Amino acid sequence: MTESSAMSSREAILSRVRGIVGEARDADTVGLEWAALPRAYNAASAADRDAVLLRLIDRLHDYDAQVYRVSPEEIAGTVREIVSLLGLTEVLVPAGLAQGWLPDGVAFVKDEGFSPRELDRFTAVLTGSTLAIAETGTLVLQNLPGQGRRAATLVPDVHLCVVREQDVVATVPEAMRRLQATAELPTTFISGPSATADIEMTRIKGVHGPRFLHVLLVR
Amino acid sequence: MKVALFITCYNDTLFPEAGRAVVAVLERLGHTVEFPAGQTCCGQMHYNTGYQAEALPLLPRFVAQFRHAEAVVVPSSSCVTMMREHYPGMAQRLEKEHPGIVDEVASLLPRVWEFSEFLTKKLGLKDVGAYYPHRVTYHASCHGLRGLALGDGPETLLANVRGIDLVKLDKVEQCCGFGGTFAVKNAEVSSAMLAEKTTAVLNTRAECVTACDNSCLMHIGGALHRQRTGVQTVHIAEILAGDEA
Amino acid sequence: MSGGTALNPKTAPPFPIAATAMVGNTQLRKNVRHATDVIQAKRARVVGEMPDWQALRDAGSAVREHTIRNLPFYLEQFERNCTAAGGHVHWARDAAEARAIVVRLAQEAIARGRTAPSIAGRPAGEPQGTHPGAGEAADGVALQGEVIKIKSMTTEEIQLNRALESVGIHPYETDLAELIIQLGQDQPSHIVVPALHKNRQQIREIFLREMKLEHLGESPQDLADAARRFLREKFLRVETAISGANFLIAETGGVCVVESEGNGRMCLTLPKTLITLAGIDKVVPRFQDLEVLLQTLPRSATGERMNPYNSVWTGVGKGYAAGDGPEHFHVVLIDNGRTEVLADAEARQTLHCIRCGACQNACPVYRETGGHAYGSVYAGPIGAILTPQLLGMHYAQSLPYASSLCGACYEVCPVKINIPEVLVHLRGRVVEENTGGLKTITNPEAMAMKAAGAIFRSEGRFRAAQRLGRMGETPLERRDGQGQKWVSWLPGMLGGWTNVRDLRAMPQQTFREWWEERERKGAPAGEAG
Numbered sequence: 001m002t003e004s005s006a007m008s009s010r011e012a013i014l015s016r017v018r019g020i021v022g023e024a025r026d027a028d029t030v031g032l033e034w035a036a037l038p039r040a041y042n043a044a045s046a047a048d049r050d051a052v053l054l055r056l057i058d059r060l061h062d063y064d065a066q067v068y069r070v071s072p073e074e075i076a077g078t079v080r081e082i083v084s085l086l087g088l089t090e091v092l093v094p095a096g097l098a099q100g101w102l103p104d105g106v107a108f109v110k111d112e113g114f115s116p117r118e119l120d121r122f123t124a125v126l127t128g129s130t131l132a133i134a135e136t137g138t139l140v141l142q143n144l145p146g147q148g149r150r151a152a153t154l155v156p157d158v159h160l161c162v163v164r165e166q167d168v169v170a171t172v173p174e175a176m177r178r179l180q181a182t183a184e185l186p187t188t189f190i191s192g193p194s195a196t197a198d199i200e201m202t203r204i205k206g207v208h209g210p211r212f213l214h215v216l217l218v219r
Numbered sequence: 220m221k222v223a224l225f226i227t228c229y230n231d232t233l234f235p236e237a238g239r240a241v242v243a244v245l246e247r248l249g250h251t252v253e254f255p256a257g258q259t260c261c262g263q264m265h266y267n268t269g270y271q272a273e274a275l276p277l278l279p280r281f282v283a284q285f286r287h288a289e290a291v292v293v294p295s296s297s298c299v300t301m302m303r304e305h306y307p308g309m310a311q312r313l314e315k316e317h318p319g320i321v322d323e324v325a326s327l328l329p330r331v332w333e334f335s336e337f338l339t340k341k342l343g344l345k346d347v348g349a350y351y352p353h354r355v356t357y358h359a360s361c362h363g364l365r366g367l368a369l370g371d372g373p374e375t376l377l378a379n380v381r382g383i384d385l386v387k388l389d390k391v392e393q394c395c396g397f398g399g400t401f402a403v404k405n406a407e408v409s410s411a412m413l414a415e416k417t418t419a420v421l422n423t424r425a426e427c428v429t430a431c432d433n434s435c436l437m438h439i440g441g442a443l444h445r446q447r448t449g450v451q452t453v454h455i456a457e458i459l460a461g462d463e464a
Numbered sequence: 465m466s467g468g469t470a471l472n473p474k475t476a477p478p479f480p481i482a483a484t485a486m487v488g489n490t491q492l493r494k495n496v497r498h499a500t501d502v503i504q505a506k507r508a509r510v511v512g513e514m515p516d517w518q519a520l521r522d523a524g525s526a527v528r529e530h531t532i533r534n535l536p537f538y539l540e541q542f543e544r545n546c547t548a549a550g551g552h553v554h555w556a557r558d559a560a561e562a563r564a565i566v567v568r569l570a571q572e573a574i575a576r577g578r579t580a581p582s583i584a585g586r587p588a589g590e591p592q593g594t595h596p597g598a599g600e601a602a603d604g605v606a607l608q609g610e611v612i613k614i615k616s617m618t619t620e621e622i623q624l625n626r627a628l629e630s631v632g633i634h635p636y637e638t639d640l641a642e643l644i645i646q647l648g649q650d651q652p653s654h655i656v657v658p659a660l661h662k663n664r665q666q667i668r669e670i671f672l673r674e675m676k677l678e679h680l681g682e683s684p685q686d687l688a689d690a691a692r693r694f695l696r697e698k699f700l701r702v703e704t705a706i707s708g709a710n711f712l713i714a715e716t717g718g719v720c721v722v723e724s725e726g727n728g729r730m731c732l733t734l735p736k737t738l739i740t741l742a743g744i745d746k747v748v749p750r751f752q753d754l755e756v757l758l759q760t761l762p763r764s765a766t767g768e769r770m771n772p773y774n775s776v777w778t779g780v781g782k783g784y785a786a787g788d789g790p791e792h793f794h795v796v797l798i799d800n801g802r803t804e805v806l807a808d809a810e811a812r813q814t815l816h817c818i819r820c821g822a823c824q825n826a827c828p829v830y831r832e833t834g835g836h837a838y839g840s841v842y843a844g845p846i847g848a849i850l851t852p853q854l855l856g857m858h859y860a861q862s863l864p865y866a867s868s869l870c871g872a873c874y875e876v877c878p879v880k881i882n883i884p885e886v887l888v889h890l891r892g893r894v895v896e897e898n899t900g901g902l903k904t905i906t907n908p909e910a911m912a913m914k915a916a917g918a919i920f921r922s923e924g925r926f927r928a929a930q931r932l933g934r935m936g937e938t939p940l941e942r943r944d945g946q947g948q949k950w951v952s953w954l955p956g957m958l959g960g961w962t963n964v965r966d967l968r969a970m971p972q973q974t975f976r977e978w979w980e981e982r983e984r985k986g987a988p989a990g991e992a993g
Contacts, residue, residue, distance in 0.1 A: 136770035149788035209726025269891030273917030398868025406960025441965030
């Protein structure tokens with residue numbers, strides 16, 4: 001297909017749309033109209049901090065994720081326990097992960113842009129997170145230091161994810177407003193381990209993404 | 220109160236006993252019933268089948284018959300749904316030919332009530348002093364349930380009937396499969412939906428099934444009769460008209 | 465591999481005929497009823513815990529309405545921002561053009577893989593998977609390459625897989641349900657859970673046969689594990705992916721895909737090239753709008769508070785994010801009849817749809833027939849309004865009638881599309897197409913409706929019709945054991961009624977006759993009940 005015929009499809013579609021709903025209005029007018037849209041839903045929650053954290057834990061348990069409540073000093077020790085229970089000797093980590101989270105005695109291999117096949121050799125990955133949403137039990141990861149690229153938290157079967165209590169919000173709207181400034185980064189919302197309900201609507205854990213999710217909730 | 224009865228075309232022709240029961244209940248409650256003789260049909264069958272042009276002239280006729288009524292009572296939630304949902308839009312289309320009809324419809328519609336709704340919402344009643352010593356299950360027609368949001372109004376009225384053994388219908392929110400011309404155009408699917416409904420009815424072991432719509436009851440009752448189940452269908456007005464005398 | 469007869473609304477039989485066959489399929493009905501019962505119960509539970517659900521529906525409806533009203537602005541804004549982020553935006557007027565664009569982009573991507581042998585798709589000695597014959601596509605075309613696909617109803621709508629296969633590109637469906645459909649040479653029957661018409665035993669048989677397995681359990685877990693093993697190697701190998709999109713974010717040029725299994729994330733992040741096909745209706749104004757739609761979509765679609773994975777990405781990533789995801793990213797924006805929908809102001813709300821499938825689960829008609837009876841990848845209530853409109857109302861004219869207008873669809877719609885209202889409006893358009901002059905005279909239904917209309921316009925004619933009806937029906941009446949008169953057989957089209965139902969005979973006295981008699985007697989103590 002030539003460039004000119006591609007242009008003509010674009011023009012054909014847009015001019016048809018314009019012919020029906022009118023010319024595109026200026027950004028200010030459209031922006032004002034958008035700002036006036038009804039938003040009577042709950043943007044924030046009135047629940048206290050403890051209730052919010054307990055809700056997050058409850059939701060994560062509901063998804064069959066393991067949750068550990070730890071102090072900052074306890075992160076490394078908890079990681080060691082999980083890793084040794086799994087019988088692993090090496091764990092994938094993104095660049096920029098806090099050194100204090102890494103216990104001795106385990107090989108932490110930094111993701112250097114491994115190929116898919118190389119990623120597939122890792123059983124576990126350890127990352128931080130941007131925030132978590134209590135209402136839905138959702139962890140949000142972005143391509144930032146300590147969280148890394150999306151593939152690294154996807155191919156290994158076990159995901160250990162560190163969430164700071166201060167990064168836990170109650171509702172989805174609170175989360176989206178915090179994420180607004182970094183909206184263009186690759187972002188993944190993770191709610192429990194990979195799952196499907198495609199067979200007789202029975203929810204089962206673990207299809208292609210990590211089948212095991214361990215959340216370290218840090219005070 | 221002076222109540223104008225819009226009987227609807229199919230009740231008039233096929234279910235006059237429901238109309239007689241409405242009159243009995245309203246008169247027992249001390250109201251005066253009028254029956255404007257020029258009334259025919261609300262236009263629902265035409266409108267919902269796509270023959271909207273044929274339905275249009277029925278609106279000015281309805282307005283002419285009922286414009287002065289204090290309250291219009293209709294023993295059919297589907298006809299009331301038709302009026303509330305489509306009369307304002309139809310009036311817009313008619314305004315040029317019938318100046319003022321938009322305003323007239325806007326002023327008339329709030330005075331139009333489905334029969335059970337009139338009792339519970341307009342008159343604020345829960346008990347109309349009826350007696351009906353039978354095991355009964357209530358079918359919430361889609362237009363009553365979703366179109367008019369009747370809620371538990373009809374069931375409250377039934378629950379307060381003396382002697383009644385009211386039993387809940389499983390999957391009460393599910394359509395019986397009537398749907399007007401749907402029952403004929405998609406007869407097989409309609410029958411399949413109906414089979415689920417009659418099974419639910421039979422599971423209640425009720426002697427009769429009631430509703431605010433004789434259209435659903437005609438459909439459900441037709442299958443119950445074909446299967447020789449012995450289960451009867453009665454319009455809710457017939458139960459509320461029951462007395463010990 | 466995707467044989468079977470593709471769902472094509474232009475050639476599909478009318479709904480009542482297709483539905484009749486489905487109603488006779490006991491296994492299918494059992495599967496569909498079970499699945500829709502389960503999803504509905506889950507949905508009701510998670511919707512019930514949201515005190516602001518109606519406000520979210522109102523907001524979702526307003527956002528969609530605002531978007532569609534400002535479609536030229538938002539489409540151009542999306543294109544600008546996506547392009548600035550390194551994506552390539554293509555426009556396709558119809559299915560053929562979209563297929564051609566996607567096929568060309570896939571071919572280019574595959575050719576790029578060949579010229580860079582170090583990262584070439586298929587190292588020697590690698591298992592051949594379940595290719596239909598080594599190196600050969602389904603219909604004997606030499607295998608030119610492979611793509612992996614995320615479930616996308618838009619690609620089903622344009623029948624993309626056949627186009628890819630015809631040039632020797634094998635598409636691997638990676639969503640579990642779509643894999644079941646593809647391996648079973650079946651067609652999707654639901655927009656969210658396309659294989660809901662199959663039960664575990666049927667799926668096990670398909671997997672055993674197509675994956676060439678010796679043993680396989682029949683628990684959903686066993687079946688999902690088999691799919692994981694079957695597809696893992698494809699995810700690691702194939703360097704080109706094709707996806708749909710849930711939302712295109714105009715403000716950032718980003719794309720959002722909502723999924724559960726992780727197959728979506730595999731397709732979005734591992735391959736070197738990603739081609740995303742999306743309807744022009746998929747755009748939303750701003751990132752913040754996801755705070756509404758990401759609350760209502762999962763709860764409505766699968767009855768979850770949030771589905772396991774949502775991915776949002778913008779172009780090919782800049783700076784630190786470079787290297788996260790594909791190097792080449794294309795968005796193909798497709799019209800394919802959507803502007804036809806837009807042109808009808810009364811039906812335009814159809815384009816507000818976010819494809820959650822809640823209307824399908826709630827629909828008592830869909831419940832009895834499953835999706836295939838609708839002859840289109842868009843089944844159920846939304847399909848009944850979308851499909852005929854996408855085809856300019858020239859095809860699929862039976863679909864607007866495939867509803868009892870019970871309103872369950874409207875009640876559950878997270879963006880408040882008044883589907884019954886649109887159905888009735890479209891019935892009007894169908895009648896318009898099929899009446900007028902000679903068309904009316906040769907159309908029995910139109911003639912009957914016209915006659916009935918004339919009757920209702922006059923009290924006198926109505927009374928006469930009541931009398932005539934009584935007389936006409938008399939020969940068909942039979943008395944039952946209780947002495948009541950019933951009709952058990954009616955002629956012609958009305959026979960649909962008496963196939964399974966009796967019709968109570970018309971009473972000897974209409975209500976108005978009773979009323980007049982009572983008035984004449986002057987006694988309001990008429991017999992009631």
